[in-house]
Amino acid sequence: MAVGTQYLAEQPKLRTSSMVIGAVVVAALMAAPFFFYPVLLMSILCFALFACAFNLLIGYVGLLSFGHAAFFGGAAYFTAHAAKVWGWEPLTSILLGMAGAAAMGFVIGFLAIRRQGIYFAMITLALSQMFAFICLQVPFTHGEDGIQGVPRGHLLGIIDLNQPLAMYYVTLAIFLFGFFAIWRIVHSPFGNILKAIRENERRAISLGYRVDRYKLGAFVMSAALAGLAGGTKAIVFQFATLTDVQWQMSGEVILMTLLGGIGTLIGPIVGAGFVIALQNYLAASDFPVTVLIGIIFVVCVLLFRRGIVGEIMELTKRKSKQSA
Amino acid sequence: MSSAPLLEVRGLNAWYGESHVLHGVDLDIREGETVTLLGRNGAGKTTTLRAIMGILRRREGVIRLRGRDLLGLPLHKVAKAGLGYVPEERGIFASLNVSENLMLPPTVAEGGMSVEEIYTLFPNLHERRSSQGTKLSGGEQQMLAIARVLRTGAKIILLDEPTEGLAPVIVQRIGDVLVELKKRGMTILLVEQNFRFARKVADRFYLMEDGRMVNAFPGHELDARMDELHEVLGV
């Protein structure tokens, strides 16, 4: 079985009902900060977007990037630097981070797509580690200290993002924009070609598609969206540090996606929510989080490779088959 | 000729994934016999061999060697029970030299040929013993694939299309080798399209079509059945 063989295919009949569900979810997200800590919610939204961006690559092209932290953390540095040192407006800073991540994605992707499968994973891991070493050495990242005290500033010069609710709704808007972008990509002709490549690369080549270009395109989009998440996180939390560019972070985003369901649209969101909530919960205890993350990895790979959402979809599919 | 068969196959069904490829195959081979499976491409001959060996795992029915059930054995125990396999495409390993290829299959019983005997029977292999296995010519690779299982002491060898793609003079040579093995009392299950080759060695023939045994007859009836065979085999 290839990684992520199931995905939400185009189902026009479901459109109305899924729009209703979507509206309910958005409404719930709008109301959420009145019930939960906005900072926790914003953290989940940033990581959920990061995981969705990562999933675009593994779930719909079948490429496992083990270096997505470079785009997430790299964008956080770029955004933080623009907002703090250059005094840029927050949204422009985030867009700069996103552009930087896209450029990095082009370089890393260009090298990595020259090999496939397991090598692709190792190459992305190695290149992102190289980026982490660079971040440790160059002056603008401030080494071990990171960039601290990044101002949230005023969105478009008007809205004061130091207001928690304002920051939350901006984060939510960015998340929804990113999610919608991924949904559009997946359901576009471009997305269908990506899926064809995942199912059978040779056939896609023999049909005349320049597979490498599509892979690189998807890689750059995925990196840019990961950068959107990372830049937003730098504004929300007002810092950018080495933590976000290191391999552990690449591992975390893989875990979120695997746990939620590779190749499902909402799986990564569920996985991100689960992992962030768990980390938040464990922060107070002295239980080593790394061990728990490792255990979840092992359990997921051995017992439910489809992830939470994937398994639920499989169950409902089987039930509807039985009743039919 | 009433002795119990050495290898007995009853009602063998097999599947490649979801597709049902063997439908109740029956087959008997007595000790010292050479039996040939005939049939068109895709009739299920190779599949029958693979199912008997256990390479094809999804099987039902009965496969017994000297009354011992083979169906429940893990793959590596089937060879130990006394089956030697010479696969289609020969299966010579590129990363092993000729002598390593020859020595690869573990001995399964007493009474296999010694390396000296094998090199006497196949002098070419001795000459080229330190060459890379896949650098041999097709004919030499076929000899090596046969020689490989003779060493192990296997009671029955399963030979899958040994003459495929080989020049007539090599086919002749392989025929001589099989005759020699027969003389030594080896039991052989042969899959072959080339029945002019097979008639030299076969005691009996089975005819397969669409994963079923459709006919069985002794070797001497081959000539009388030529028309029928031409029709079934489409040659």
Next chain:
Amino acid sequence: MSTIFGVPAPALYGQILIGLINGSFYAMLSLGLAVIFGLLRIINFAHGAQYMLGAFAAYLLLSYAGIGYWLALVLAPLIVGAVAVVIERTMLSRLYGIDPLYGLLLTFGLALILEGAFRYWFGAAGQPYAAPAQLTGALNLGFMFMPIYRGWVVVASLVICLGTWLLIEKTRLGAYLRAATENATLVQAFGVNVPLLLTLTYGLGAALAALAGVLAAPIYQVSPLMGSNLIIIVFAVVVVGGMGSILGAIVTGYVLGVLEGLTKVFYPEASSIVIFVIMAIVLLVRPAGLFGREE
């Protein structure tokens, strides 16, 4: 004082030696990765953790049982190999035949568990581990002073790599291994217990990593993070060399170690990234790796 390209000769030799030592570990670890990958088709992300386990096993044997370096060189690989055998039987064996990425993810999870647990018990700081008395001191080579232990590591790693290569190229077990790498089903149909061979191979690969860990303990400190920092560099080494050839993995390991050492002399800022840069160049020029075959 003599200089070479404007660098004092002793400094140059010193860095070449350090490069050779790092290269020794790259070679031993990439060798193990290549052997495991060849047969199991799994990239063993836990390789770094198994190297760390080897070093910790030596450290714990000494602190709690008073067992010294020489015995640890034998015991630590056996212990880690046994753990690996259990891992293969209970977990990895369920992943054969599915997408190899799952093997990478599983062993990544195992690496996190091992590393997290050791950090929890021993903290992130390194523990010192003394070289055995027989190997302390330095040797005057005429052009430089070489600490004896460092010389020993280079020699020992060469012996280990050569020994592994001989095991694979010249023995019957090695022939099974090579043949099964090409066509495992046929080898099993010949009567070789391939499932057992897979288990042994994973155990051997892990034991090799643990042996490297014991050798490393007196040079680097014994710390929970020693493996994960190394394994990513080793991945790059493996990409450069290609995993098709055992000898290729060994040679690439040493050469990249020395190149890294030289970079430390001539352009120290780049020394931590030079191997990754070389990897990028190789990907541009020869994507299959220096010794790799196109798949």
